[in-house]
Amino acid sequence: MLAKGSGGHGRRQRYPPRNARLPLASALIHMPYEHQQIEQEARRKWKELGVYRVANDPSKPKYYVLDMFPYPSGAGLHVGHPLGYIASDIVARYKRHCGFNVLHPMGYDSFGLPAEQYAIQTGQHPARTTEVNIARYREQLDNIGFSFDWDREVRTSDPAFYKWTQWIFLQLFGSWYDRRADKAAPIATLIACFEQNGFCDEGRRALTGDEEIEAPSFTAEEWKAFNEREKEAILQHFRLAYRSEAWVNWCPALGTVLANDEVKDGVSERGGHPVERKRMPQWSMRITAYAQRLLNGLDTLDWSDSIKEAQRNWIGRSEGALVRFPVVGGDELIEVFTTRPDTLFGVTFVTLAPEHALVDRITTDAHRASVAAYVEEAKNRSERERQADVKRVSGVFTGAYVKHPFTGEEVPVWVGDYVLAGYGTGAVMAVPGGDQRDWNFATHFGLPVIAVTEGADISKEADERKDATICSEGFLQGLKVPDAIKRAIDELEKLGTGERRINFRLRDAAFGRQRYWGEPIPIYYKDGIPYPLPESELPLKLPEVDKFLPTVDGEPPLARAANWNYQGHPLETTTMPGWAGSSWYFLRYMDPHNAGRFASPEAINYWQQVDLYVGGSEHATGHLLYFRFWTKFLFDRGWINFDEPAKKLVNQGMITAYSERIYLHKFGSFGSTSSNTFTYPDEVWTPVNVALPHSVQEFVSADVYERFQGDSEYFSRYTPVNVPIHCVKNGILDINTFMTERPDLMASVFICHNGFVLGSDGIPRREYRQNDLIEYKEPATLAFRTLSEPIVEKMSKSRYNVTNPDDIIAKYGADTLRLYEMFLGPLEQSKPWDTNGIEGTFRFLKKFWNLFHAPAEAASKADDGATPGQARSDNAALVSDEAPTKAELKILHATLKKVTEDIEKMSFNTSVSQFMIAVNELGTLKCNKRAVLEPLVIALAPFTPHIAEALWEKLGHHTSVTLAPWPPWQAEHLVEDSFSYPISFNGKTRLQLEFPIALDPKAIEAAVLANPEVQARLEGKAPKKVIVVPKRIVNIVV
RNA sequence: GCCCGGGUGGUGGAAUGGUAGACACGAGGGACUUAAAAUCCCUUGGUCCGCAAGGGCCGUGCGGGUUCAAGUCCCGCCCCGGGCACCA
Structure with a gap:
């Protein structure tokens, strides 16, 4: 020492x-x-100092950094997860150094399908597995050193949290969207309107704006005379959380309804089960009421363009006209939405979606059978089939005709599955001259095609140009498209057969799930009428059930619960979807232990919006839209004083990873073939027969596979499969490690270019068959190669x-x-x-x-x-x-x-x-x-x-470095006296010359030109021009 | 098809219109060590000329353009990734 x-x-x-x-x-x-x-x-x-605990301290400026909270899956975190958390943690810590009071919380989106699926399989209560998973997440998060204030942790599955999710639901149930004020209002104000003026004529228009409401018109007297059931049925058309018959994505395998964005390619996003369209009573959220505001709000947000654009597309605003076509010989009207009313003179038929309500009513007897058959078929075609089959044109004539609003001509009505029930009115006016799908349909069924625009070649395709001139007969002829659109709408309004209309692609969000592990919906039914549970009854806790499965009659799991009723009236049995809790959780962090309110006005007023929100871009149209929707609603009703949840959003990129692949015999095994042998046609191993037990999986190394690329018969028998990357070193699979990882593959054979290994013993062998004698060779050193070409894909457990x-x-x-x-x-x-x-x-x-x-x-x-x-x-x-x-x-x-x-x-x-x-x-x-x-x-x-904390301590400090003020940089230390100028000729750097910073450009030019090397390069010629950019560059043009 | 990103060395990437390749990995060479590890130093876009010092030419997906000067701006393409889609 x-x-x-x-x-x-x-x-x-x-x-x-x-x-x-x-x-x-x-x-x-x-x-x-x-x-x-x-x-x-x-x-x-x-931990000891509690340095990350944060108080609601109004004397300090605030900064709110939020991460999208994770779903605590059983797999734990991988290195892709913390990427965003680390970034936000750096900002949070930086802002703390800068003197801000930083709210940087973390929690868990702990309701969800996987825990329930696991519960179904194992009988373990989802609350238990969720608890275990959360503990694991917490441990991993702590190990990375995040500065979260864990005293503010929230869990969406905690009754103390979901009490307020249910409370917000009740507020949505108790609200309607008042078009006059363009904001949500208590439903009582609507009832007052009804009692005073009823719901008809001008009053009706004022209350609904452009919104199409199916509710019938009635007078004040009629309203007062309605019974409770009738009144509620009408109110359901207005409530922001409402129950109605709706087309839903029904997933039979999951026994539940999925939101549009939970369905990918016609199958459920989780699990990949087929989904079909079904009409059933359903809790929904009237997000469409907010379509325009959700669109407008985007302009005020510091979010990435791609996310904003995705939301714009999802909301899908389009301007156009609603046109009514009266059915010939009946009193029905077929309403269509079109963005191109200027092409009205080109309408040669009208097409209804197979699910359209009028199909049955207008079909003539002669066509009833074929229409019914077609509708049946179209309905039974899964989304996936429709998708796979884009080119196919199908449809059927109803036998009915409608009257053209301008020409009075009779136009045939068809049914076609290219028209979607859920968009617009579920019907289109077909203009084959101006719309390619209509053109395809018309051409396929031999319906007339009229040119609507000048210069169109309608024999080849439709002309969809939006800068063309209208050429069809009638008053629109000669007008440019935009002018023609205006004129056409004016004319429709004059005739009373149509009007200006803005349409949104956005649809109301399905809010019920036939599932156990979610927030119970606080509604009970009296005589079939839904009533809100009194606030004092919240939280409505999840009941115990014997199984997490639907009942035998297909009721959701909650129907299994004993005493699932309120004062003898049955409670709602569906639960809320995954996005309910995450739509408002950012508010709860502000005041997480408040028992009397979702967060106190003081806390909300202090913390305000999230200043920085970090998360994955995959939530572009799901979570981030609902998140904004609920915020706007809470704003409208006065509970918060801002109407966008997050000012700035940053999406961390996904972490991809190199995968390692080998090849698996597709048809299970070669052991199942009659010969019980494998013939391996290698030039070295000609032929090798290996006797093996039955039903083994056969893997071949990538180099063997690649060597037989020319042999398509051989080639097609194998399919690439991923193997865990940590079992692979330098492109060679360690079979013994692989086996400990995947004992289920014990009965496998691994074949490489110079021998093979059985999964059961891991001993390398080479066996020849020559003249019917099997020759055993010394164990070879085998190199079981993985695919040499690097495979980059998203990091995920399923890809190993x-x-x-x-x-x-x-x-x-x-x-x-x-x-x-x-x-x-x-x-x-x-x-x-x-x-x-x-x-x-x-x-x-x-x-x-x-x-x-x-x-x-x-x-x-x-x-x-x-x-x-x-x-x-x-x-x-x-x-x-x-x-x-x-x-x-x-x-x-x-x-x-x-x-x-x-x-x-x-x-x-x-x-x-x-x-x-x-x-x-x-x-x-x-x-x-x-x-x-x-x-x-x-x-x-x-x-x-x-490391900073350790060094800080070594520097003699006894507080945490976390609390140290940020060191400001001082410009005076960065001033340079001179700069080494790159001297370029025609933009190409040739030499460097150093000059004092203070030297003015003229002097620099003179000095540069006087330089012998520059002189040499100029060869006595005078430069055309000399550009001197102080502290940057000198460029001599010769 | 539409929308949004992105194409720069062997690799990840850097570059307010102003010296392309910072920083790091990897690779090669060297020092220390009995050796290894660790550490440190040098070289490292391609190519050509030169014994060397040094110098030339090419180079940011492709083709044009603007500019004294383009990875960066404009026009027209190609490719990759992601999202959306019979959306009327």
Whole structure:
């Protein structure tokens, strides 16, 4: 032990160790960076000091950083998950350093299908598995060192939380959208209107605006005479949460209804089960009432263009006209929506969706059979079939005709499945001359095609140009399309057969799920009429059930519960969808323990909107739309004072990963063939017959597979399958590791170019059959190759390409993981995970650490007061209080400037680079000066909080580095006296010349031209032009 | 088909219209070591000329254009990724 205590004088400072334990002398000479101990100690300290606890403190400016909370699945976190969390954590920590009171909470979206599916399989209560999964998530999150205030944790499945989800539901149920004020209002105000004026004529128009409401008209007297059931039936047309007959995506396999965005390619997003369209009573959310405001609000948000665009497309606003076609010989009207009323003179038929309500009523007897058959067929065709079969044109004539509003001509009415029941009115006026689908339909069925625009060649295709001139007969002839549209609508309104109409693609959101693991809907039924549960009855807790399955009569699981009623009246048995809790959770974090309100007005008023919201772009049209919708609703009703939930949204890119693939015999096994042998037609192995047990899976290595690319018969028998990446090294599968991972594949054979291995014993063999004698060879060293071509795909457990953060943290520490994930590239880009580069960030942290623990040689040079070569005898750092040099200050302030600016831009990869540059340069300068290192520790703390905490302590501080003020950069340290100008000729750099910054451009030009080398390049000719850009470049044009 | 991203070394990536390839990985060479690990130093876009010092040419998906100057701006394409889609 060397010179203990001698550092107490002289310039080198020493700080008392927190830790009385004396490390080994050998380790002291060069204190290594021991991440495990450092990180544990830092976490212990944070917990002890409670540094991440945040109070609602109105004296400080607030900043709200929110992550999209995770669904706690059984698989735990992989390295893709924390990417966004790390980024938001850096911002949260940075803002804290800058003096903001930062709300940075985390919680769990803990209702959901997988827990329920697991419960069905195992009988374990979803609450239990959810609990276990949450504990695992928490442990992993803690290991990464996030600065979440866990006292504010929320769980959507916690009754104390879902009480308020139910409460908001009741408010939605008790509200309607008042078009006159363009906001939601209590349903009582609507009832008052009805009592006073009824619902007819002008009053009706005022209340509904452009909205199409199916409710009948009635007078005030009629309203008063309605019984309760009749009144409620009418109110259901207005309530924001309502029950009505609706076309829903019914998934028989899941026994539930899915929202449009939960259906992908005609199958359920979770599970991939087929989905069919079905009409049934259904709880819905009237999000369509907010369509225009959801659209307008986008302009005020600092969200990525792609997300905003996705929402715009999803809302799908289109302007056009509603046109009514009277049915000939009946009193029905067929209403169609069109964006092109200018093409009305080109209408040659009208097409109804197979599900359209009028199909039955207008079909003539002669066509009844064929229409019924077609409708039946079209309805039974799954979405998937329709999708797979885009080219097919199908339809049938109803026998009915409608009257053209302008010409009075009779136009046939067809049914076609290219018309969707859920969009517009479920009927189209077909203009084959102006719409390609109509053209296809007309051509297929030999219906007339009329040219509507000048220059159209309707024999080949429809003309959909929107800048054309109308050529069809009638008053629109000669007008440009936009003018013709206006004129046509004017004419329709004059005739009373149509009007201007704005249509949205957005549909109301299905809100009921035939499921157990979700929030119960707080509604009971009296005589079949839905009534809201009184607020005092909330939360309506999930009841116990014997099984998590539907009942035998297909009722949802809640119907199994005993006493599932309120004062003898049955309670609703469907539960809320996954997006209910996540639509408002950001408010609960503001005041998570409030028992009397979803959050106090003071808390809401203080925290306001989320300042930064970070999450995946896959929520573009689902969560992020409902999130905005509920916020606007709560705003309308006065519970919050802002109508957008998040000012800024950043989408982290997905982490992709390299997958490893081998090939599997598609038809199960070769053992099932009669010969029980495998013939492997290799030039080396000709032929090899291997006797094997029955029913084994056969894998072949990728090089074997690739060698037979020419043999399509061989080729087609195999299909690529992923294998866990950690079972693969340098493209070679370790079969024994693979077997421990996948014991289910024990009865498999792995065939490679020079032999084979049985999964059951892992012994490599080669067996020849020559002249009917089987020859056994010495065990070969086998290289079972995976596909050499790299496969990059989304990181997910099902693709066996996940990397677990726990392993990385164990090996390198959380700080390295955090830094590396940020260093990988721009946050918003998707990028491949590849641990190859992680060494670089780990080395950086070691170098940074070593600046404070200079090895003996460096320390002795920096030291001018103590014995050369001495080292600390304790855990303190070796920093000097010497004044920094100009060069050192320049490095420091350049770094502070770059990092500060980059965090504001969320450009974390470039800040990490800057830190690396700084540490490399300070290392070269052997700088161990406090004045330089201390600000760097603070600046690095948001990125790598653990090491920063440890060094901060070594610098003698007893508080947490988390609370240190952000070091501002000072421009005076960055001023340069001179600049090395690149001298270019015609834009090509040829040489460098250094000039003082202060020198004016004229003088620089003269100096450059006087330079001998420049003279030589000019060869005596005068330059055409010389451009001098101060502090940038000199360009000589010759 | 439509909408949104994106194409830069062997790899991840950097670059207010102003020296393309910062930083890092990998690779090659060297130092230290009995050796390894760790660490440090040098080289590293391609190509050509030169013994060397050094120098030339090409180069940011492709083709044009604007500009003294283009990875960056404009026009026309190609390719990759993601999203949406019989949307009237």
